[in-house]
Amino acid sequence: MRNAIDCISVLLKIIWHICMLVKTELASTIQQTYKMDKKTSVTIHDIARELNISASTVSRALNNNPRISQATKDKIKALALKLGYQPNIIASNLRNQKTNTIGIVVPLINRHFFSTFISGVEDVAFEAGYNVIISQSNDLFEKEKQIVHSLFSNRVDGMIVSLSMQTQQFDHFQLFSKKNIPLVFFDRVAPQLDADKIIVDDFACGFKATQHLIDQGFKRIAHLAGPTALNTYKARMEGYRSALEKNNLPVNDELIIFNRLTRMDGQQAIKQLLALDTPPDAVFCGNDTSALSIIVYLKSIGIRVPEDFGIVGFSNEPFSEVVTPSISTIKQPAQEMGQKAAELLIFEIEHKENPRKYQTITMPTELIVRESSLRKS
Structure with missing residues (x-):
C-alpha cells in the first residue's frame, strides 16, 4: 500500500514539473509573439539600420528630395518595398498641417453637369497628389451646412462648392475664410463672398435661348425659372426678359414660373401655363429635366413639338440628344470648369x-x- 502511495506521489511531481515547463514555454511564446506584433510596423529607422545610413537620408529619399542621388533613392525604395514599409500619413499631415485632401459639395451628383465637373476636378487633383471627398446637398440648405462643417472638421485643405437651391445665408463658409482655407465656387456662386468663382454668362445664355425661339417664329414664350435667390437663375431670367424686350414682345409675369425644376415641377408648370386664357407657344426651361417632362406631357395630350410648341432646355444632359424630339439646350463646358x-x-x-x-x-x-425648337430650317 505504501509503495502505491509513493508511486502516485512521484507521478504527481512529474506532472507538476511538466505543467510548469509548459507554462514557462507558453509565456515565452506569448512574449515573443507580442514582441513580433509590436515590430510589424517597419519604420524609416529600420531601413536606415539595414543600409547603415541615417534616418534623415531615408526620409528624404522616400520624399524624392533632389539632394539624394537617384541610385540611393532606388536602393532605399527597393528595401522599403521589400520590408513592407508604409508611411504614417496621419503623422505627416499633422507635421505639415496639410491633408492633401479637397472637398467638393454639389447639389446633385446624378446630374450630368455636376458629375462631369467632378471628373474635371479629379483629373487635376490626382495629378497634383490630392485626394477628393465628394458630397451632395440634395439641394437642401441644412444638409449643405452639415457637409461644410464636416469637411472643415476633417481638415480639408480647400473646398469647391456649388450652392443648394435653398441657400440664402453663407455664414457656414466663414469657417473656411477665418482659417484662411481656400474656397472656389462654381455655377451657383455666392456673390457676397470673397472667393474664386467659375461661372458661365447666364444672362447671355438666357438671352441666346429666348432669341433662338423668337427667330423660329414663336411669339408667346414662357420661362421656367429656378429660385432667383441664386444669381444663376436670376441672370437667366433677366436674359430671357431682355430678349423679349429687344424684339418688342411683351414681358408677361404670368408666363414666368419659379420652382425647383424637377420632373414633377415641369409637368405642373406646363399644366398651369396651358390653363391660361392665352397660353404660350414656347418655353425656355432652366434645365433639361423640366424640359423633358414638358415634352412627355405635351405628347400625351396631342400637342406637337416643335410644330405647335417650342422648347429649349439647359445643361445638355445626355438624354437630351436621344429622346424624340431631341431637346435644344445650352451646353456648359463642365469638364473644363x-x-x-x-x-x-x-x-x-x-x-x-x-x-x-x-x-x-x-x-x-x-x-x-x-x-424641340427647330421650326424653320
Missing part, C-alpha cells in the same frame, strides 16, 4: 498669397439646336 476650379484651388492651397487676388472666370457656352 472642373479642371479650372481645381487649378485655382490647388494654387491657393500651395501659395497662400496674402492679400489674395480673387478671380471670377467666365467660361464659354454653346446653344445646341435640336428638334
Whole structure:
C-alpha cells in the first residue's frame, strides 16, 4: 500500500514539473509573439539600420528630395518595398498641417453637369497628389451646412462648392475664410463672398435661348425659372426678359414660373401655363429635366413639338440628344470648369498669397439646336 502511495506521489511531481515547463514555454511564446506584433510596423529607422545610413537620408529619399542621388533613392525604395514599409500619413499631415485632401459639395451628383465637373476636378487633383471627398446637398440648405462643417472638421485643405437651391445665408463658409482655407465656387456662386468663382454668362445664355425661339417664329414664350435667390437663375431670367424686350414682345409675369425644376415641377408648370386664357407657344426651361417632362406631357395630350410648341432646355444632359424630339439646350463646358476650379484651388492651397487676388472666370457656352425648337430650317 505504501509503495502505491509513493508511486502516485512521484507521478504527481512529474506532472507538476511538466505543467510548469509548459507554462514557462507558453509565456515565452506569448512574449515573443507580442514582441513580433509590436515590430510589424517597419519604420524609416529600420531601413536606415539595414543600409547603415541615417534616418534623415531615408526620409528624404522616400520624399524624392533632389539632394539624394537617384541610385540611393532606388536602393532605399527597393528595401522599403521589400520590408513592407508604409508611411504614417496621419503623422505627416499633422507635421505639415496639410491633408492633401479637397472637398467638393454639389447639389446633385446624378446630374450630368455636376458629375462631369467632378471628373474635371479629379483629373487635376490626382495629378497634383490630392485626394477628393465628394458630397451632395440634395439641394437642401441644412444638409449643405452639415457637409461644410464636416469637411472643415476633417481638415480639408480647400473646398469647391456649388450652392443648394435653398441657400440664402453663407455664414457656414466663414469657417473656411477665418482659417484662411481656400474656397472656389462654381455655377451657383455666392456673390457676397470673397472667393474664386467659375461661372458661365447666364444672362447671355438666357438671352441666346429666348432669341433662338423668337427667330423660329414663336411669339408667346414662357420661362421656367429656378429660385432667383441664386444669381444663376436670376441672370437667366433677366436674359430671357431682355430678349423679349429687344424684339418688342411683351414681358408677361404670368408666363414666368419659379420652382425647383424637377420632373414633377415641369409637368405642373406646363399644366398651369396651358390653363391660361392665352397660353404660350414656347418655353425656355432652366434645365433639361423640366424640359423633358414638358415634352412627355405635351405628347400625351396631342400637342406637337416643335410644330405647335417650342422648347429649349439647359445643361445638355445626355438624354437630351436621344429622346424624340431631341431637346435644344445650352451646353456648359463642365469638364473644363472642373479642371479650372481645381487649378485655382490647388494654387491657393500651395501659395497662400496674402492679400489674395480673387478671380471670377467666365467660361464659354454653346446653344445646341435640336428638334424641340427647330421650326424653320
